[in-house]
Amino acid sequence: MGRPDRPASRAVIGTVAPLRLRGRLRRTERGFLLDMEDGHVWRLNGAQDFPPLVDAVVVVEGRKASPSLLDVLWLGPA
Template identity: 45%
Template sequence: MSATRVPARLHGTLRVTGRGYRLHADDGQVWRVEGAEPFAALAEQTIVVEAYRRAPNLLELLWAGPAI
């Protein structure tokens, strides 16, 4: 038996803070985001992300794009 990790898909607003990137999700949760630097142009926009949940408040970003 193998354990397959499935990325989460979340919607929210990507924000830049003094300590890095945060995703303010539509459900009210605030996530720290690792790997968001390539998507800095999406800051302050409503986006959709695919990411692995690494901790209760930490995402490892795989992909991000504008929410349509």
């Protein structure tokens, strides 16, 4: 609880925990996609080219930017 003469900090309010997703990494002409087993396809913003992981099952940690766009924080083998 903050002091009565000073409003409480709002820095924590509105933060969203990153998602941790598993799926198959695909490269397209326009960037990278993550194909999930449930049929959902995520576009990956910030994913870097890493040839050994293309067409492999990967784990992606990122923040949801839209219903189909994920801002990648980390990507690695599953």
